[in-house]
Amino acid sequence: MNQPADVAPVVSLANHAFFFDVDGTLAAIQSRPDEVFIPSSVITCLRKLSAASDNALALVSGRPLSELDALAAPLKLPLAGVHGAERRDAAGSLHRVSLPxxxxxxxxxxxxxxxxxxxxxxxxxxxxxxxxxxxxxxxxxxxxxxxxxxxxxxxxxxxxxxxxxxxxxxxEGVNKGAALRQFMQEAPFAGRIPVFVGDDLTDEAGFEVVTALGGYAIKVGDGKTQATHRLANVDAVYAWLEQLTLQLHQDTTLSVRS
Ligand SMILES: [Mg+2]
Structure with missing residues (x-):
């Protein structure tokens, strides 16, 4: 297995689709899961990136959809919750796996x-x-x-x-990789190149799928991984998002000038 590159990949908001895990990726781990939050500056970045990528930005987490909506408020993003057992697609339709x-x-x-x-x-x-x-x-x-x-x-x-x-x-059969594949078959994700950022063992199934689809898999933190890229910690994820937002601003400036 190759070592992942210790940098974020160069991505384009016009061509890529963005998938983020939440805990340990967009939000620092806390001692209790109910203490976790996404900083408002990060919510602002996500809103801008979502708009600039034609809403091809989703959260893919082990948490239920209701908690993801609360964490991402006021955003209403496409979501895969409980590792993909529940999913809200970009059109707002719900897909749920249930057990007897x-x-x-x-x-x-x-x-x-x-x-x-x-x-x-x-x-x-x-x-x-x-x-x-x-x-x-x-x-x-x-x-x-x-x-x-x-x-x-x-x-x-x-x-x-x-x-x-x-x-x-x-x-059985529920994992983040399967959820990513489902999103990638639907608008506005289909036809874009997937980028998935995650920190934990549950994200490896997603890394495998985005890599197979020719995209970028970004592991947050240490540990063995199949990801293509690595960011050191949650703060490095925030810095990358900030940088993407600046890129967006420059792109806008360029298009306004031309
Ligand atoms: Mg995580």
């Missing part, structure tokens, strides 16, 4: 009971997926992993999605 209640009800009950006995861990229920957080209780990492493995053995409709201080249980 015979699965979600006993699963939720079992997880609630098990995590109640592990102080400091946090169960996040997302309808068709569950996130088992242990950021504030790293001593339970092994127990959480074992519990999640037991659950996906019991329910073959489910798969594991490991992340940073979290293990998620989600429907």
């Amino acid at each position: 209640e015979e699965v979600t009800t006993p699963l939720a009950q079992r997880l609630r009971q098990a995590l109640a006995a592990m102080p400091g861990t946090l169960l996040e229920t997302k309808g068709m997926a569950f996130a088992l957080h242990f950021r504030n209780a790293p001593e339970y990492a092994g127990a959480i992993q074992a519990l999640a493995e037991e659950m996906v053995t019991q329910f073959p409709q489910l798969v594991l999605q490991p992340g940073k201080c979290v293990v998620e249980i989600k429907p």
